[in-house]
Amino acid sequence: MKISKLAAALLPLLFTTGLALAGPGKPGHSHSAVSAGDPGDPKKPFRLVQVTMLEGNGTMGFNPPNLIVKRGEQIKFIITNGGALPHEFILANEKDNLKHGALMQKFPDMQHDDPNGKSVEPKAKSEILWRFSKPGIFEYACLIPGHREAGMIGKVTVK
Numbered sequence: 801m802k803i804s805k806l807a808a809a810l811l812p813l814l815f816t817t818g819l820a821l822a823g824p825g826k827p828g829h830s831h832s833a834v835s836a837g838d839p840g841d842p843k844k845p846f847r848l849v850q851v852t853m854l855e856g857n858g859t860m861g862f863n864p865p866n867l868i869v870k871r872g873e874q875i876k877f878i879i880t881n882g883g884a885l886p887h888e889f890i891l892a893n894e895k896d897n898l899k900h901g902a903l904m905q906k907f908p909d910m911q912h913d914d915p916n917g918k919s920v921e922p923k924a925k926s927e928i929l930w931r932f933s934k935p936g937i938f939e940y941a942c943l944i945p946g947h948r949e950a951g952m953i954g955k956v957t958v959k
């Protein structure tokens with residue numbers, strides 16, 4: 801009885817700590833990176849999509865702001881940061897990005913180098929190869945506090 805009570809008390813704590821500290825090689829957190837599909841296979845065909853991160857007139861955004869893909873299609877995103885601030889490109893469903901964004905309120909300097917997410921310094925480029933294996937509506941967003949809210953969100957529709 802005593803032990804199970806203790807376990808019940810510790811479980812949420814362990815979960816939170818794990819979320820905050822675990823993660824392959826990077827401090828910060830781990831991801832369930834698969835909400836939008838799967839990491840791509842470089843030996844299979846892919847479509848190239850150029851995405852630019854932009855700032856201006858008090859707004860921030862991605863160009864293009866939306867993308868339509870076929871289920872099973874592989875997309876290689878070439879991501880260019882055309883702004884003056886660091887940004888990131890995190891591909892997931894809305895729910896996961898909102899959860900991740902809440903975590904980034906606490907850890908705003910968290911860096912990403914994951915199959916579904918990259919931090920990109922000003923004027924730098926990064927790449928993601930992704931297979932959209934699930935139908936649905938997903939998003940790529942910058943989860944640095946305030947950026948998604950300022951417009952850094954792109955919609956991906958998988959049919």
Ligand SMILES: [Cu+2]
Nearest residue numbers: 887888942947
């Ligand atoms: Cu940003």
